Amino acid sequence: MKKTRSIFSNPFKKGTKLYSIFKLKCPKCQEGDLFLNKNPYILKDLDKMPLKCPVCGEDFYRETGFFYGAMMISHATTTLIAVIVHITVFHFYGWAIAPNLLSLLTILIISFPLVFRSSRAIWINFFVKYDPPKK
Ligand SMILES: [Zn+2]
Numbered sequence: 001m002k003k004t005r006s007i008f009s010n011p012f013k014k015g016t017k018l019y020s021i022f023k024l025k026c027p028k029c030q031e032g033d034l035f036l037n038k039n040p041y042i043l044k045d046l047d048k049m050p051l052k053c054p055v056c057g058e059d060f061y062r063e064t065g066f067f068y069g070a071m072m073i074s075h076a077t078t079t080l081i082a083v084i085v086h087i088t089v090f091h092f093y094g095w096a097i098a099p100n101l102l103s104l105l106t107i108l109i110i111s112f113p114l115v116f117r118s119s120r121a122i123w124i125n126f127f128v129k130y131d132p133p134k135k
Contacts (some may be wrong), residue, residue: 004059008012008076015030016130017125017130020121020130021121021122021125022118024118026055026056026058026060027039027128028053028056028058028128028129029055031132032050032054032056032058033050033054033126034049034060034117034120034121035048035117036048036049036050039064040113040117046113046116046117047116049061049120058128066124069123069126070119070120070122073118073119073122074115074119074125077119081107081111081115082104082108085104086100086104088103089103
C-alpha cells in the first residue's frame with residue numbers, strides 16, 4: 001500500500017520541516033542541535049552554531065555568508081510581528097504614538113533572539129532535505 005501524507009497528519013512530527021524549525025534541529029537528521037547553547041537569551045552565544053552537525057556531519061556553514069539570507073526571513077517575521085502588535089494596540093489606543101512605539105519596541109526586543117534563531121533554521125531548511133543516516 002502506498003503511504004500518503006494527509007493534510008490531517010501532524011505537521012510538527014519528526015521528518016517535517018516544522019519539526020526542524022521549531023526544535024532548532026539539524027534539517028538533515030533532525031537529531032543534532034543547530035545551536036551550541038539551547039537558551040537563546042544568553043546573548044553571547046546567540047549565533048554560536050557548530051560548523052557541522054554533531055550527529056550526521058551535515059555542513060551548517062555551506063558557504064561564506066550563507067546565513068545572510070536568513071536576514072530576509074528575519075525581516076519578514078519582524079514585519080509580521082509589527083503589524084500584529086500595531087493592530088492589537090490600535091484596537092485599544094487608536095493612533096496614540098507612545099503606546100504603539102513602546103509596545104512594539106518591547107515585543108521586538110523580547111522576541112529578537114527567537115526570531116534570529118528561527119530565521120536561521122527556516123533558511124537552512126530551504127536548502128537541506130530530511131535524510132536521516134541509515135542505522
Ligand atoms: Zn544532522
